[in-house]
Each structure stands twice: as structure tokens, then as C-alpha cells.
Amino acid sequence: xxEARELVLERRGRRLLDGIDLAAPGGRVTAIIxxxxxxxxxxxxxxxxxxxxxxxxxxxxxQEMSTISAAALARxxxxxxxxxxxxxxxxxxxxxxxxxxVPGFDGIKTRAxxxxxxxxxxxxxxxxxxxxxxELSGGEKQRVHIARALCQLDAxxxxxxxxxxxxxxxxxxxxxxxxxVRVLDEARRQAGIGRAVLxxxxxLNLAAAxxxxxxLLSAGRIHARGKPAExxxxxxxxEAYGCAIEVNRTPPAGVPYMLPHLLAAAQRNxxxx
Amino acid sequence: MQDMTSPIAxxxxxxxxxxxxxxxxxxVLLLVAAVLVxxxxxxxxxxxxxxxxxxxxxxxxxxxxxxxxxxxxxxGIRLPRTILGAFVGAALAVSGAxxxxxxxxxxxxxxxxxxSSGATLAAVITIAFGKTFAAPxxxxxxxxxxxxxxxxxxxxxxxxxxxxxxxxxxxMVGTLLLAGxxxxxxxxxxxxxxxxxxxxxxxxxxxxxxLGSLSGASWPKVIAILPFVAxxxxxxxxxxxxxxxxxxxxxxxxxxxxxVERMKWLIVVVTAACVGAAVAVAGLVGFxxxxxxxxxxxxxxxxxxxxxxxxxxxxxxxxxxxxxxxxLAVKPAELPLGIVMAAxxxxxxxxxxxxxxxxxxx
Amino acid sequence: MGNVVISHEGPCPPHCVRQxxxxxxxxxxxxxxxxxxxxxxxxxxVLFKHRPIATLCVAGMLALVSSATVALAQAPVEASRxxxxxxxxxxxxxxxxxxKRIVAIDTTSxxxxxxxxxxxxxxxxxxxxxxxxxxxNADLIIASDRAGPPEVVNALKSTxxxxxxxxxxFSASSIAGKTRQIAQAVGLDxxxxxLAARIERDFDKLAELRKQIKKPMRVLFVLSTANGRVTxxxxxxxxxxxxxxxxxxNAAAAVSGYKPISDEALVEIKPDAVVTMQRTxxxxxxxxxxxxxxxxxASPAVLLKRIIEMxxxxxxxFGPRAPAAALDLMRWLYPDLPITRTGxxx
Numbered sequence: 001x002x003e004a005r006e007l008v009l010e011r012r013g014r015r016l017l018d019g020i021d022l023a024a025p026g027g028r029v030t031a032i033i034x035x036x037x038x039x040x041x042x043x044x045x046x047x048x049x050x051x052x053x054x055x056x057x058x059x060x061x062x063q064e065m066s067t068i069s070a071a072a073l074a075r076x077x078x079x080x081x082x083x084x085x086x087x088x089x090x091x092x093x094x095x096x097x098x099x100x101x102v103p104g105f106d107g108i109k110t111r112a113x114x115x116x117x118x119x120x121x122x123x124x125x126x127x128x129x130x131x132x133x134x135e136l137s138g139g140e141k142q143r144v145h146i147a148r149a150l151c152q153l154d155a156x157x158x159x160x161x162x163x164x165x166x167x168x169x170x171x172x173x174x175x176x177x178x179x180x181v182r183v184l185d186e187a188r189r190q191a192g193i194g195r196a197v198l199x200x201x202x203x204l205n206l207a208a209a210x211x212x213x214x215x216l217l218s219a220g221r222i223h224a225r226g227k228p229a230e231x232x233x234x235x236x237x238x239e240a241y242g243c244a245i246e247v248n249r250t251p252p253a254g255v256p257y258m259l260p261h262l263l264a265a266a267q268r269n270x271x272x273x
Numbered sequence: 274m275q276d277m278t279s280p281i282a283x284x285x286x287x288x289x290x291x292x293x294x295x296x297x298x299x300x301v302l303l304l305v306a307a308v309l310v311x312x313x314x315x316x317x318x319x320x321x322x323x324x325x326x327x328x329x330x331x332x333x334x335x336x337x338x339x340x341x342x343x344x345x346x347x348x349g350i351r352l353p354r355t356i357l358g359a360f361v362g363a364a365l366a367v368s369g370a371x372x373x374x375x376x377x378x379x380x381x382x383x384x385x386x387x388x389s390s391g392a393t394l395a396a397v398i399t400i401a402f403g404k405t406f407a408a409p410x411x412x413x414x415x416x417x418x419x420x421x422x423x424x425x426x427x428x429x430x431x432x433x434x435x436x437x438x439x440x441x442x443x444x445m446v447g448t449l450l451l452a453g454x455x456x457x458x459x460x461x462x463x464x465x466x467x468x469x470x471x472x473x474x475x476x477x478x479x480x481x482x483x484l485g486s487l488s489g490a491s492w493p494k495v496i497a498i499l500p501f502v503a504x505x506x507x508x509x510x511x512x513x514x515x516x517x518x519x520x521x522x523x524x525x526x527x528x529x530x531x532x533v534e535r536m537k538w539l540i541v542v543v544t545a546a547c548v549g550a551a552v553a554v555a556g557l558v559g560f561x562x563x564x565x566x567x568x569x570x571x572x573x574x575x576x577x578x579x580x581x582x583x584x585x586x587x588x589x590x591x592x593x594x595x596x597x598x599x600x601l602a603v604k605p606a607e608l609p610l611g612i613v614m615a616a617x618x619x620x621x622x623x624x625x626x627x628x629x630x631x632x633x634x635x
Numbered sequence: 636m637g638n639v640v641i642s643h644e645g646p647c648p649p650h651c652v653r654q655x656x657x658x659x660x661x662x663x664x665x666x667x668x669x670x671x672x673x674x675x676x677x678x679x680x681v682l683f684k685h686r687p688i689a690t691l692c693v694a695g696m697l698a699l700v701s702s703a704t705v706a707l708a709q710a711p712v713e714a715s716r717x718x719x720x721x722x723x724x725x726x727x728x729x730x731x732x733x734x735k736r737i738v739a740i741d742t743t744s745x746x747x748x749x750x751x752x753x754x755x756x757x758x759x760x761x762x763x764x765x766x767x768x769x770x771x772n773a774d775l776i777i778a779s780d781r782a783g784p785p786e787v788v789n790a791l792k793s794t795x796x797x798x799x800x801x802x803x804x805f806s807a808s809s810i811a812g813k814t815r816q817i818a819q820a821v822g823l824d825x826x827x828x829x830l831a832a833r834i835e836r837d838f839d840k841l842a843e844l845r846k847q848i849k850k851p852m853r854v855l856f857v858l859s860t861a862n863g864r865v866t867x868x869x870x871x872x873x874x875x876x877x878x879x880x881x882x883x884x885n886a887a888a889a890v891s892g893y894k895p896i897s898d899e900a901l902v903e904i905k906p907d908a909v910v911t912m913q914r915t916x917x918x919x920x921x922x923x924x925x926x927x928x929x930x931x932x933a934s935p936a937v938l939l940k941r942i943i944e945m946x947x948x949x950x951x952x953f954g955p956r957a958p959a960a961a962l963d964l965m966r967w968l969y970p971d972l973p974i975t976r977t978g979x980x981x
Binding site: 045048049050069070071072073074075077078079081084086087088089090091094095098099101102130152 | 289377378379514517518520521522524525527528529530531532533570574575576
């Protein structure tokens with residue numbers, strides 16, 4: 001379980017995060033949503049241990065984050081950043097294998113290679129192992145990093161009491177529809193094997209369809225928190241995003257979906273007629 | 274972006290790994306060859322064939338004056354020179370590779386970002402003021418005074434660079450290069466000021482020193498650099514994984530379990546040790562730090578498990594070959610090493626870049 | 636022989652005095668007559684003459700000494716393969732007749748002019764190579780105490796090859812001293828003594844002449860005018876020493892060593908005369924160039940056309956020719972002094 005309590009983050013006198021309480025238990029996909037500049041990525045960085053909070057605490061399985069060494073943390077938490085460029089010609093498989101190079105892993109190389117190959121298959125990059133990372137498209141690069149994170153969690157040794165956390169920062173932003181589904185299905189599968197999955201995501205429809213819990217941030221504060229069915233509400237969303245959003249639900253399961261651009265189009269048509 | 278037919282794109286991961294190990298093996302052979310050549314050739318025409326006699330004379334005492342000369346040339350002149358040459362080449366190539374890894378820029382080099390200038394300034398101060406206000410320093414460190422001063426100069430410059438370019442936990446490459454050029458210029462100006470105040474003889478010495486040479490190689494110098502060799506040998510395996518992680522970015526390196534700040538400092542210290550010791554022993558020898566790691570990356574990719582050991586081996590070999598040419602070209606006089614290095618290295622490098630592309634660099 | 640005047644390219648400018656290079660070959664010079672000529676405007680004067688008789692005497696004594704050396708059973712084996720490191724040392728070795736035994740010299744040994752062609756070069760004296768020097772297989776190394784790098788010098792001293800270090804400074808007394816030291820090292824004490832005695836006599840004569848100078852001239856020594864930047868010889872330079880020997884006051888004594896100075900500083904200096912290095916390459920004369928420099932244009936030196944070009948090594952090399960060089964300069968600066976036509980040797 002990854003928990004945050006009374007989290008405050010200040011940079012150059014500006015309060016970027018304020019009073020954040022949050023819990024991401026194993027076995028669940030938690031989506032962090034919110035408008036631009038709400039502090040989603042900052043929150044993820046603090047939760048990953050990359051940034052130290054100005055006040056408040058982050059705990060992983062009850063242990064204060066700042067007391068865990070980088071190496072020990074890497075065995076229990078993998079993070080996929082938004083985008084990276086490499087200055088040197090790494091191949092795809094070399095990047096993925098870096099995930100299995102964390103100290104404390106078993107040193108068996110063939111195992112690391114198996115994990116890497118498997119992770120590449122998982123993200124749909126089976127034939128890409130020998131390609132140069134820098135020659136890939138944006139979406140392919142994103143998937144390489146997802147594979148690297150998966151490899152990191154798969155290769156690491158953990159005790160049963162330790163929760164593995166997978167953090168994804170907008171993993172679907174450059175993906176086509178098919179790969180969006182593929183990556184989020186994998187996120188669900190990770191939750192299915194007991195890992196805590198945290199996703200920062202912009203696409204509300206994807207969040208509604210794949211997340212177990214939603215955290216809605218607005219201006220550095222938690223605007224709302226709960227199940228998708230509770231959060232995806234016309235009033236809550238419209239207030240958080242500052243524009244009219246109408247939530248619909250698909251008939252059988254009642255999954256919420258929203259098409260604000262259709263609403264805007266309908267309004268324009270109404271004015272025209 | 275590079276075209277898809279680049280040699281690296283065509284290699285399979287297994288093949289690339291095999292190439293890496295083959296390159297290490299080839300580098301070892303090349304270094305051994307360079308050591309043998311360096312011991313075999315010199316102005317006197319004494320070859321390694323005399324080694325048996327020399328060792329016999331060393332154990333049982335020399336019998337004639339020819340034997341004494343042979344012993345002096347092989348054991349007193351060429352052997353320390355060869356050891357120092359191999360070390361200087363290795364140190365320069367490794368420090369180049371580390372700088373490039375740390376700054377994620379294939380053009381980073383202790384020379385370009387001013388670290389060598391800092392080490393030079395410290396060494397020049399030691400040379401010029403060794404009898405005046407730096408005298409206590411000389412007295413305190415003895416034979417270690419110059420390497421240690423050069424090391425400190427390199428370390429302070431590197432630290433300054435990291436402080437300037439590394440605000441808010443992110444090393445900014447652009448800031449780094451510009452700050453490096455500025456610091457290098459400042460150190461160069463101070464060196465120039467000392468040169469201005471020096472007499473003609475010191476001035477000529479400084480010029481020669483800036484062209485690099487191994488002609489002052491001696492056993493005390495070998496002993497003086499031993500602590501640095503030890504530090505580098507112990508630290509190097511510890512920074513390999515961190516450097517690989519850094520290639521993805523500092524945040525990613527942290528996510529992979531690398532203690533980023535500690536590693537950055539470690540790399541900075543090891544680089545400063547490499548540059549400081551190399552500058553102290555051989556003056557300024559450029560070129561090795563950029564070319565050797567780049568050559569290795571072209572062949573075996575950027576994995577530092579291959580790049581660092583190969584840089585050490587090939588850097589040493591390259592410097593020894595260049596030094597042999599420096600010794601023989603105008604014998605009995607000697608060419609400055611820096612000139613030879615640039616003359617043989619630059620065309621080869623250019624050819625390599627033109628033929629094989631820049632290896633996936635953007 | 637030795638009386639042939641070799642003319643320079645182009646006419647000598649009227650305000651310029653130029654030394655005519657000694658045409659004698661280095662080896663012949665010892666035995667033959669030698670004279671030093673200078674050109675003043677279109678006239679030419681002989682400054683001093685090296686008398687063959689004196690040389691004959693020296694040669695006779697030399698022969699005596701060498702036979703005596705052979706006679707002495709315990710005398711050290713005479714060095715037959717000498718390395719000379721330092722321009723002044725090479726010049727002295729040639730002057731005392733040890734040139735045949737020199738096998739290698741350094742690149743500062745520019746006089747006699749043919750020396751670097753007929754001997755091997757061990758490179759610049761501050762950038763020697765241990766193995767390079769050893770490969771000469773010499774039995775004697777005579778080197779200036781400026782030779783380097785120190786590690787190489789230490790290594791060379793530790794070998795079985797005899798290594799003699801010659802202190803190098805710009806004082807008048809040191810030249811005679813090092814001449815004797817070098818001559819002793821190669822077993823030519825008599826030749827060395829006679830040369831040293833001559834040098835000492837010459838310096839005494841110079842000192843005498845200096846006493847007769849009523850008002851010393853303020854003279855500027857210009858090492859180079861590269862890129863329009865004038866590099867002058869300040870205090871503690873070899874130029875300063877030779878100016879003093881010639882009875883002149885160094886106009887640039889405010890700076891130390893050879894330093895570039897600004898046009899404005901030149902204006903301030905206002906030298907009475909300027910001494911500059913002779914250009915070896917053909918083309919514009921350094922004197923012409925100097926006369927056109929802004930900083931000097933108002934100086935007495937340019938207005939009175941007192942600019943002289945002299946050979947660099949001759950003037951500031953501080954070898955055995957130093958007194959002659961000082962005398963040349965003195966004679967030019969103070970034409971009224973009673974310096975005889977034949978110079979110091981009469």
C-alpha cells in the first residue's frame with residue numbers, strides 16, 4: 001500500500017500540492033486526473049520518491065519513503081516517465097534490460113533476458129529488440145519505457161509483504177487506440193497480480209473504463225476522490241475543468257463516458273439554427 | 274535521425290553483445306602489442322631482445338658498460354615511460370567516456386568543458402610558484418605535489434561546473450557547455466597571466482608543456498600516480514551501472530535504483546582524478562577523451578560495461594603508439610606528444626565518422 | 636681570406652647601421668684572420684681584426700698542452716664525442732677548437748651558422764629526451780643549467796656519461812668563467828685560458844671606455860614588432876645586460892624580461908636610440924618598420940635616425956663574442972669615443 005498524508009509541495013514560494021491525502025493499495029488501478037497544471041505529474045514524482053515533499057509524508061507499506069534507499073525503492077516501484085530522449089544509440093532491448101539491472105536482483109543474465117523479451121511482447125514490440133531507440137516513433141518509445149518498467153518489477157525479488165507499485169505518467173498520450181487498450185489492459189493485469197498501479201491520465205473516458213479509483217486534482221488540491229461512478233458527475237467535472245461536461249453511461253455496465261466536444265458542437269449548431 | 278541501414282541497426286542484440294566482448298579481447302591484444310612496441314623502439318636502437326641480458330644483469334650485476342646502458346634504457350627509461358603512457362591514455366579516454374555519460378553528450382570532454390584547463394592552471398601555479406608562495410605545498414606533498422595540485426584543479430573546476438549547471442537536481446547540458454567554456458577561458462586567462470609574468474624560459478616550458486610529452490617519465494612519477502590508479506580502479510566498476518542509467522536521464526536513473534547525487538559526485542571525483550593525474554604526468558594531450566569512447570560506441574554501442582574497459586585499454590594503446598612515433602620521428606630529438614596524437618588521430622577519426630555515420634546520434 | 640664583404644639584399648638605408656655577417660666558415664675562422672665590419676649608410680668600417688699571429692700563438696700553446704696531456708699517464712681520457720647543449724657552450728667549443736669532437740648540439744646552437752647542419756640535433760634544450768641523448772653514445776655532455784626537463788637531466792646525470800653543467804647568466808665575468816670551465820672539460824685549458832683572458836681584457840677595455848661616457852644614452856632594445864606590437868627588453872633581460880655593457884641606459888627598465896608594450900608606453904619612453912634584431916628573411920627592414928611606428932615617431936631615436944639592426948645571437952647570446960657585440964654597440968652609440976679602428980685588439 002502506497003499512502004500519502006497531508007502532502008504539501010512548494011517550489012519558489014508557490015504551493016504546487018496542498019493537503020493531499022491518498023492511498024493506492026495493491027490490486028487496484030488508481031487514476032489521477034485533473035486539468036493542466038493541477039499538479040498531477042508533481043504528485044506522481046513525490047509519490048515515486050523523486051521529489052521530497054515540503055510537508056507531509058509518503059509511506060510505502062508503512063515505511064517512510066525518505067528512509068528507503070534508491071536501490072531498495074527500485075525493487076518495489078517502477079516508473080514510466082512522460083518522454084525521454086537518449087543521446088547515445090541504445091537498442092530497444094538494451095533500454096529494457098536496464099530495468100533488470102537494479103542491484104539486489106538475481107544476477108542470472110538469461111533470466112533478465114527472458115524478462116526483457118517477455119516485457120517487449122507484452123507492449124507489442126516483439127520484433128523491435130535490435131532496433132535503435134532513437135529511431136522509434138513517439139508511441140513506440142513510450143512502450144519501450146513501459147516494457148522497461150514491467151521488466152524492472154518482474155525481475156526484482158520481493159518479500160510477500162512488500163507491495164510492488166507501477167507508476168505511469170500519461171502512458172497513452174502518444175498511443176493509437178489499439179495500443180491504448182493494450183497498455184491499459186496490461187495495467188489491469190498488473191493490478192490483478194496484486195500490484196498497486198498509479199496512472200496519471202488525461203483521457204477521462206480511458207480513466208472511467210479502466211480505473212478502480214479516481215483522484216481528481218484541481219489547483220494542487222484533491223477536488224474529489226472515489227469510484228468512477230461517483231467522480232464522473234456533470235457537476236464535479238464541470239467545476240474542476242471549468243467547462244461544461246456532460247457524462248453519459250453505456251447501457252449494460254453503466255460505464256461513464258463523456259464527449260464534451262460533441263456538446264460544444266451541438267451548442268454551435270443550436271446557435272446557428 | 275539516422276537511416277535504418279546503419280550497422281548497429283542491423284546487428285542482433287546477441288551479436289552486439291558478442292561484438293562487445295570481442296572488442297574487449299581485441300583491445301587487450303592491442304594494448305599488449307603497444308606495450309611491446311613501446312619497450313622495443315627508441316632512439317638508441319636497443320630492442321626488447323636485450324631484455325634477457327638486462328634481467329640477468331639486474332639480478333647478478335651488470336658486467337660491461339653496454340649492459341649498463343641497456344639496463345638503463347629498458348628498465349630506467351622505457352619501462353616507466355610505457356607504464357605512464359598506458360595510464361595517461363587510459364585515464365584520458367575513461368574520463369572522456371565518463372563525462373559524456375554523465376552529461377549525456379558525446380561532445381563532453383574534460384578538455385572542452387574546461388576541466389583540463391583547471392588542472393593545467395593548478396599545475397602551472399605549482400611550476401611557476403613552486404619556489405615562492407607555493408613552497409609549503411611543495412614541501413608538504415613532495416613528488417605528489419604536482420599531480421595532487423592538478424587533481425585539485427580538475428576537481429574544483431568540475432565541482433564548479435556541476436554547481437552551476439546542476440541546479441534543481443537537473444544537469445543542464447547547454448548551461449554546462451557554456452559554463453565550461455567560460456571557466457576554461459578564465460583558467461586559461463589566469464594561466465596566461467602567469468605566463469606573462471614568467472621569463473622566457475618558463476614561457477617556453479609552459480608552451481611545451483601544453484603540447485604534452487612523456488619525456489619526463491620516471492619511476493618516482495609512476496609511484497606518484499599509483500594512488501590515483503588505485504582510486505580509479507576501485508571506483509570505476511561502481512559507476513558503470515550509474516552511467517548506463519544516466520543515459521536515460523537522471524530521473525530515470527533514480528527510478529532504476531541509482532543514488533543519483535552520490536553517483537554524480539563519484540563520477541566527478543574519478544574524472545578529476547583521471548584528468549589531474551594525466552595532466553600532471555604528461556601535460557595537455559587532447560583528442561583521446563572524445564575519439565576513443567566514440568570509436569567504441571560506433572562498434573559496440575553505448576553500454577558502459579563495454580565502453581569503460583575498452584576505453585581504458587584502447588586509450589592506453591593509442592597513446593603508447595603515438596608516443597613511439599613522437600620518440601622516433603625526429604630522433605635523437607623528440608616531438609611533442611599532443612602534436613603526434615592530433616596528426617595521427619584526427620584523420621582516422623574523420624574517416625570513421627564519414628564512413629560509419631555518427632552512430633545514431635542526433 | 637675572410638675579408639670578403641657580403642652585401643645584403645637591397646641598399647642599406649641611410650639612417651641604418653648594419654652588421655655584416657662574418658663570412659668565414661666556422662673551422663677556418665680559428666686560424667685565419669677575422670674582422671668584423673659594419674656598414675653605416677653607404678660607408679663601411681672595420682671594427683676589429685682577429686690577428687693570425689695571435690691565433691698561431693694559441694695554436695702553438697695548444698699543441699704544447701695537448702702533447703703534455705698525452706704525456707701524463709693519469710690524465711683522464713679525452714672526450715671524443717661531445718654533446719653541447721646551449722648556444723653559448725657550442726660557440727665556445729667552436730672558438731677553442733673542439734668543434735671536431737662535437738657530435739650533437741641543441742637547437743639553440745645557432746652560431747656558427749653551419750653548426751646545426753653538420754651536427755646532429757637533440758632538439759630544444761628544455762625538451763630533451765633521455766634516450767635520444769643516450770643514443771648519441773657520447774662520452775661528455777656539456778649542458779647549460781637551463782637544460783630540461785629536470786627528470787631527463789637527472790636521468791642523464793645518473794648515467795656513466797660525464798655530465799658538466801654550465802651556469803648561465805648574463806654577467807661579464809661569467810663568460811670568461813664558463814669558457815675556462817668548458818675548455819677544462821674538453822682538455823683544452825690553454826686555448827680556453829687564452830680565449831677567457833681575451834674576453835676579460837675586452838670587458839676591462841669596455842669598462843674603461845664606459846668611464847669616458849659623459850651622458851649615457853637611453854636605448855630601447857626591440858626584440859620584435861610582430862603584429863605591430865613592440866616587444867622590448869626590460870630589466871633582467873640579456874638585452875639589458877648588453878646595453879649596460881655598451882654604456883647605455885635601458886630605456887625600458889621599468890618592465891621585467893621581454894614584454895610587449897603599448898604604443899602609449901613607447902611615447903612615454905622616448906628613447907635616444909633603438910637597437911633591434913636583424914631580419915634574416917628578405918623584405919622590409921625592421922629599422923624602417925620601427926621608424927614608422929606611431930609610438931616612436933616623435934622619439935629622438937627616429938628624429939635623429941638612430942636605429943640599428945644587429946644579429947640577435949651575436950648581440951644577446953652572451954657567448955665569446957659578447958664583448959665585441961657590446962663594443963659595436965658602444966661605438967655606434969658614442970661615435971666620439973676613442974675606439975680604435977681595429978677594435979679591442981691592438
